[in-house]
Amino acid sequence: MTVQESYNxxxxxxxxxENKTRxxxxxxxxxxxxxxxxxxxxxxxxxxxxxxxxLSSKAEHIIAADFSxxxxxxxxxxxxxxxxxxxxxxxxxxxxxTAASFDLITFSLLLEHIEDISIIIKKAATFLLPGGRLYIxxxxxxxxxxxxxxxxxxxxxxxxxxxxxxxVSDYVQPAIDQGLVLEKCTEWFDEGSQxxxxxxxxxxxx
Numbered sequence: 781m782t783v784q785e786s787y788n789x790x791x792x793x794x795x796x797x798e799n800k801t802r803x804x805x806x807x808x809x810x811x812x813x814x815x816x817x818x819x820x821x822x823x824x825x826x827x828x829x830x831x832x833x834x835l836s837s838k839a840e841h842i843i844a845a846d847f848s849x850x851x852x853x854x855x856x857x858x859x860x861x862x863x864x865x866x867x868x869x870x871x872x873x874x875x876x877x878t879a880a881s882f883d884l885i886t887f888s889l890l891l892e893h894i895e896d897i898s899i900i901i902k903k904a905a906t907f908l909l910p911g912g913r914l915y916i917x918x919x920x921x922x923x924x925x926x927x928x929x930x931x932x933x934x935x936x937x938x939x940x941x942x943x944x945x946x947x948v949s950d951y952v953q954p955a956i957d958q959g960l961v962l963e964k965c966t967e968w969f970d971e972g973s974q975x976x977x978x979x980x981x982x983x984x985x986x
Contacts, residue, residue, distance in 0.1 A: 783893050786941045787848035790932045794828050797932065800970060801977060805889055805917045806830050808968045808980035813838065813915060818884045822907065824871055825890030829855035836861050843878065845869040875903050883912040891918055892930065892943045898954035905958035905985060914960060914983040920967060920976040921947050948979065955983045
């Protein structure tokens, strides 16, 4: 099952299943971006809209993109605001869906499915306005080292979604190479755990 097929199937239960990674990443995103308001936002990997609703309260316009048709369909059922535009899009393809630039681009629980994330960060940097910000929220590399990865269960089986292990430097150095400055780096823990679950990063384009 491809990553896209996995998320199409997962969409049916994504919002209802217990998912500590999903829930903690949403908290991390809000915490790291709460002090800002934005004019034009690109949300990559919007899924079923777990972050879209909150981002819509902070932005004048949002393009919420995902490569899973079923995830997008679920998001559209929940979020009806006119300034939110949903887009079925694979970010590995050419970013020719808009001529606009953005003052915020977000990646949430998405880059673990991309082998070479430097390509994606380069694209994002190109579409950021000067002074614009890039947010990355991912399963912490320490959790990956310990064997954790995206997965979901059905009546028939536990489905592991294809992932690649990335180190902290794999996120930070490509951003620096594109002229972005690391403004904030936070790690988020489950209660009582000594192993961080979420890595959240905020960069600014010079």
